[in-house]
Amino acid sequence: MSEIAHGRYVGRFAPSPTGPLHFGSLLAACASYLQARQAGGRWLLRIEDIDPPREQPGAARLIIDTLATFGFEWDGPVHYQSARLTRHRELIDQLVQDGYAYQCSCSRSDLARTRRGPLGAIYPGTCRKGSKGHRVAIRALTDRQPITFQDGLQGQQSQCLEVETGDFVIRRRDGLIAYHLAVVADDHDHGVTEVVRGIDLMDSTPRQILLQRRLGFATPRYLHIPVIVDEAGQKLSKQTGAPALRCERCGPTLVAALEALGQSPPDELAEADLADIWAWALRRWNASLLAGKTSIAGNDYPLAATRNGLS
Ligand SMILES: [Zn+2]
Known part of the structure; x- marks a missing residue:
């Protein structure tokens, strides 16, 4: 339904x-x-x-x-995100097929050496040109186009994802689905028109908007309290x-x-x-x-x- x-x-x-x-x-x-x-x-x-x-x-x-x-x-x-893992995996496959996501085989020690910014580690794109290994993460491909949105309470927000976060994980090495992918999938499939949540999640919004655009989903309004x-x-x-x-x-x-x-x-x-x-x-x-x-x-x-x- x-x-x-x-x-x-x-x-x-x-x-x-x-x-x-x-x-x-x-x-x-x-x-x-x-x-x-x-x-x-x-x-x-x-x-x-x-x-x-x-x-x-x-x-x-x-x-x-x-x-x-x-x-x-x-x-x-009550909706349980764990009941939607098949849908989440389909969307990840779609992103990979469309060239918007790729496998990353970087080890924990590789990642420990990456530069950090205010939003955490900034992935330098090491595996963009291909990676090998069987226990891989999947990362979403970012670019230098700024992602800007108008928050209902906090005004205009903007991030350049390639510079500020780098390509980010949407499926972890252990196979678990990352928060950004699941939240985008579920908000879209449930027809959510406005997301009201704590300001501690505001920094993650541009990554979610990127995924919405790559998947052809509408972006809801945001209001960070x-x-x-x-x-x-x-x-x-x-x-x-x-x-x-x-x-x-x-x-x-x-x-x-x-x-x-x-x-x-x-x-x-x-x-x-x-x-x-x-x-x-x-x-x-x-x-x-x-x-x-x-x-x-x-x-x-x-x-x-x-x-x-x-x-
Ligand atoms: Zn990698």
Whole structure:
């Protein structure tokens, strides 16, 4: 069944099951949900479970249950990226056949010597002219044409991929599908028209736009929201030990999320029913209140932080 609704808004929330939801992931869920619902559109839930070594058993179920407890209502079934590996592999084959991707047999020690830039290692294109070996990665071919897009909150963004990242991996040596390829394939096949997610993923957007162009897919709109950071400016995440969301007091937590998203909810809203909080949020949601904002101080939101002992 195709989910592509022409001219209609389709948004999504796409967590990785690497651990339970935390306050930062609640912000991305809220922003994408409110943006979709206010537009009268659909909101999809997709579990990005294509990297088993990083995943935590039971996390997908926990994420789904937590979202339901907070009152999120997604359209259609929960999508699992792991169920789409055949489609991902077909697209990789297509890119290789069209000359937009190639095999890379560089070893870990070869890659350890490559130059690094702000976006990580910059692959110098060693295997562009052919490589041999049977345990190979597949890289997407980049070029010097700048990729520019207008972010809905952060303004114009531009990268020259050949200079800033070099040809990037779309299938790893161990056979796992890389994030960029899977996200592009799934957003396209689900008809997603706007991607609302944390600003920590903004740097990866030009690589995804390149893949969309190579595959003949439309580019959705992008809206990158600020992320919660600690005093050192580091993103608070599952990896840095942000605490799991607790469901006993969903209302105040949801109101704190709306506050962090710049929506200025009244204090008394924290005591309201979840349904009333959502009704208020839908009426008042205005993403542009976050325009240009890249970070939110975790210290202001005790639910977000662990390091200062407030949680
Ligand atoms: Zn190589």
